[in-house]
Amino acid sequence: MAKDGILSAEMVSEGMVHQERFVNRLQHMYRSLSLSGHNLSDVSVLSNYVHLQKLILPHNQIKDLSCVSHMPCLVILDASHNEISTFFHFEPPKKLKEVNFSYNLLTEMKSLFAYESLSKLILDYNSISEITGLEQCYRLTHLSLAHNKISRISGLDGLPLTYLCLRGNQLQKIDGLENVKSLQVLDLSLNRVTCLTGLQSLQLLCSINLEKNQISEIDECKHIHNLLLLRDLNLLENPLQEQPNYRLAVIFLLQHLTMLDQEVVTAEEKVTSANKYDPPMDLVAARDHMTNLVYQLMQPQVLFDSTLPSVDSPYPLLVLTGPQGCGKRELVHRLCQEFCDYFCYGLSHATREPYSGEENGIDYHFINEEDFQNMIRMGKFIQTMQYKGHRFGLSRDTIEGAAREGLACCVHMELEGALSLKKSCFKPRFILVIPSQEENYISHLKSRSLYTPAQIDAAVSRIDLYIRTNEQHPGFFDNVVPCDDWEEAYQSLRQIVMEDLLLEEEEGQRRGKVSTSTGHDSAEKAPPQQSEPASEPLASLSASPLDPSGTQFNNIQAKIGSHKSSAEAASIRRREQLLREALLGKSPGVCRQLFKRSDETRRSSALSVPSSAGALMELLAVSIPGQIQEALKDDPGSSQASLSGVDHPMVAVSPSSEKCPKSNLKSILPPIPNGRKSPAATNPGFSPNLSTNPGVSEGGK
Structure with missing residues (x-):
């Protein structure tokens, strides 16, 4: 223990530590002095020890460190837990790299432009209210100002900081860090932060500590969603932890996390969170199918009109699918109009409001969400889907209504609905209607004045989704029809249908009969021709x-x-x-x-x-x-x-289309062999005033 708090030479000799290091085969001597907890108040004797490189003086009563001015070789200075009130009140050693002035009486920071080698500065537990004087510390990588009185982050622009600790201050928002691009570890615990804006540009962040703040919304995590290197996030004792499914929601938003609230994030949690908040379309379709099937089985069982004798001859169902506004609904209407002896338009239910020009019972059955859920619980649907916050469904009554007329059902839907319908007992034929010219598609959507720019961007982005599905799942679509020109698209669709219905041969026969009758008179005048005898x-x-x-x-x-x-x-x-x-x-x-x-x-x-x-x-x-x-x-x-196979052959295998070599050749068309029971009846769900103009509103499907 120092007498009267004055450091003597004998104490210096006892506290001196010699360390040998070997760097690049050269021997270096590092002199270190450690005098911790000696109640020292006067260390002026150290002015004579000019070769000191490491000075450790914590837990004393030192107020003056002017002796450091005589240590040009000093690299590390630890003067924590003392009574220092003057900030760097000594001549700057040129090699000084690490300084610890925590637990002192500092109230303000001054310019440190002369300390060009400074790389680590610890100023915890002082009374500093503003960060200043660091603008020219171009080697400073570690800065800790925990438990001060800082209310605003400033003065850090352009610094090469990788570690920043502002724990226990008075911060309410995060700003002033936009230009600290090298930051990797950030500690903002024990503050009053309510939002995470200001962190989105820190692409190298890998650890954030926000324990005991005032963050109340899980959506705040969206601000750090693009920080792909972020692995450790601590949100303990924040109000958002009280929300249901808090942990899964945060893991879903930040799938790259490995630690959350000091607990390891497991692979099972990541899969569960994705299935809960953004499940794959296959999973959603499977869930919807199971829900509809269970509720159907709870109803009294009957023999449906769409039930055919065997699995080799399923009820025929033609489905046109494609992105929003591509014209698939107009194609379905026109197809049902021309082939009214074969097809009936399948009217779906929708919970959204009608677009301009749409009519209830013609374009959709427009119902509210409550009625839609009631229909689900009553087992009314064979296929349901959710698209842009609205529910759509194809009811069993729609299918049965077409089957009673002896017709195939023709419907249109988005990809989510097609996935759900594929899991049902029906074996539809799927035709993809897809734009191949993006600019024309965008112009078409804009001309309808029904969609916002965000909705148009979302619709365009889904083109790639359909293309990937067609490429990654061969046979998912039986045919692909480009829809850049609406008339050409319909003619391609018409050709596919005619091949499936075996109508091309019938047309050829009719043309042959006409030509035979036309040339009858000339045949009478022509001399008889010899022909070889027919086979037996x-x-x-x-x-x-x-x-x-x-x-x-x-x-x-x-x-x-x-x-x-x-x-x-x-x-x-x-x-x-x-x-x-x-x-x-x-x-x-x-x-x-x-x-x-x-x-x-x-x-x-x-x-x-x-x-x-x-x-x-x-x-x-x-x-x-x-x-x-x-x-x-x-x-x-x-x-x-x-x-009676001329009009309604019993079973017909649809030929493979040259336009779509991935066709899976499902035996579904032509429709059930009984034919239409009431030929004079109008086609259900068909609007007689339907225009064939490709600009007609499709109503979002």
Whole structure:
């Protein structure tokens, strides 16, 4: 213990520590003096120790450190827990790097421009109210001003700080740190901070301590959402911790965290938070499907009109999907208008308000959220989705209404709805309607004056979502139709539908009949032409009393051609035999093979057989033996269903489209074989005043 608080030479000798260090094979001697807790008040004797490099003087009563002016080699100075009231009141040692003046009586900071080597400054537990004098400390990386009276952050612009501690001050907001780009660790605990604005530009931050502040909203974490290096966040004892699901909400907003409130963030918590606040579309669709299915099973079970005899012939459902405002609803309306004997427009329910020009019961069934939830609980929906804060759903009654008319249901929806519908018992055919020219799409949305700029940007961004889905999930969409030109889009869609309904062959036959009747007079004047004798099966068909004129045979014979190889004749005989077995009930599933068509068959060879299912049925019907015809008389309904394939073939496999090689060839079209029960009835949900102009409002779907 020093006598009268004065440091003597003997005490200096006892406190001196010699340390040897080896750097780059050169020996250096570092002299360190440690005199902690000796109640020293006068250390002027240290002026004689000019070679000191480390001076440790904590827990004394020192007020004057002017002796440091005589230590040009001093690197580290620790004078904490003393009674120093003058800020750096000594000549600056050129090599001074670390200074600790915590627990003293400092009230203000002065300029430290002369201390060019200073890299660490600790001024905790003083009475400093403003940060000043550090503007030219270009090597300062560590600054601690904990438990002072600072109410505003200033004077730190351009400093290379990596660590900043302002714990226990009077800060209410975070500002003045925008230009401290190197900051990595920030301690603002025990303040009065209410928001996190001001931190968003600090891209190197990896640790933030905000314990015991006044942050009350979880949304404040959005200000630090883009700090990708942030790993440790402490929000203990803030009001926002009282909110439900606080931890999961913060983890969801800051997925890169590894520590939250001094606890490790697990992978399970990250997955749970994502599934809760932004679940993948597949997960949402699965949840909606399970909800709808459970509520459906709670209702009295009935046999639906859309239920067909087997899983090989599901109820036909055509779905157009694409981004907002791409024209898919107009395409559906026009398709249902032209093919009204095959399709019925499926009207969906929506909780949003009608757009300008929309009508309830024509564009959507507009209902409120409460009614929508009641319909869910009553098991009314087969598909539901949420889009832009509104709910949309396709009801079972819509499907059943179309099925009772003997029609396929044609609907339009966003991708979320398509995912939900894919999980249902139905096997729809999905056609993607997608803009390929972004500028034209944006101009179209702006011309409708229905969307804000933010909504337009969101709609455009979803184009990539549809493209990625088509690329990453081959077969998800059966066809892709560009919609930059509305008329061309409809013609492409029409061609797809005609191929699926086997209507191209029927049109070809009708054109052939017209040309035959037109050239009848000239044929009378022309000399008869010799033709090679037909094969035996076709010759017997031509003499059938069911077709005395032989017109049907002649048309088909002309289509088949006069020259047939043995393989062609064998193929025709094999198809006749398959049909006879199907009509007798010996092979009920084999008739499906008669209607399968593929691109390979169309491209393979010169073999040409009747491509119209109806024509082939009519052709083969005339060759049915008498006992078979008698068997059919006992079941006229079966005969009628079997021989009515021209208008409604029993099963048709949709051909693969060259426009979409990823088509999964679902056997869903044409519609159920009974045909429309009330041909005179208007198409449900179809507006007779619908314009074919591509600018017609689509109403957000």
